[in-house]
Amino acid sequence: MADIFDVIADGTRRDILQLLLRRATDGEDGTSVSQIVVELGVSQPTVSKHLKVLREAELVSVREEGQHRYYSLSTAPLEEVDDWLVPFFVDEADLIDEVASLSAPALPEPAARAAEAVGRAAASAKNVVQSALKRLGA
Template identity: 85%
Template sequence: MADIFDVIADGTRREILQLLLRRSSETDTGTSVSQIVAALGVSQPTVSKHLKVLREAELVSVREEGQHRFYSLSPEPLEQVDDWLVPFFVEEGDFEDVAAQLEPVQLPEPAARAAEAVGRAAASAKNVVQSALKRLGA
């Protein structure tokens, strides 16, 4: 799978994502390729090429209906971008201030296991990003 930052670096792909985001509140059925072509004013082959990249990055899902394809936004992969950006907008002390104000909560066992799994996944992702940044010399 392509790096999410490479995928969203292209302006046409960002326009497609924004269009799908706007249309997602209007309809649950998805947006056809012809609707995307008309809205963006670019050729059908160009839109199809970009939709393929977005599909491979799992940023869009497709529903086939006969010969027509209807695309919907799948924003979950963008969480990687959000996770990477957050430290640039949040002061380090802010996390401690918020944590100090929170009351301890006892989670039910299934929720505690899920939270632990999420925490491990987040730590693993952090390590992957830090390793990648070190390899890039950042």
């Protein structure tokens, strides 16, 4: 399997992952190749090539219905990236203290998954805004 960092280094693949995340958050149960082509404005062969790489890295799953294939995001491999990035943004001692001070009961599994998706979407949006501001020289 390819190194996850090599896989997500490509901008088109990141765009596909973000599209699949948005659609999953909207309750979609898979996105067709043609929908990805239309939304991203990228050719079908290019989308198919990138989906193959994402599938091999287990970042997407595919469901076949007749001649149509529907792709969904699989976030588990991104935990490796998350684990690698966290130390750059959070002091581990502060994080341990913060977690220890929390007394709220654990969320039910569906709520925890939703909270995680919202958190990842917020982090992604923050990154997009910061990148745009850097490009604008702000």
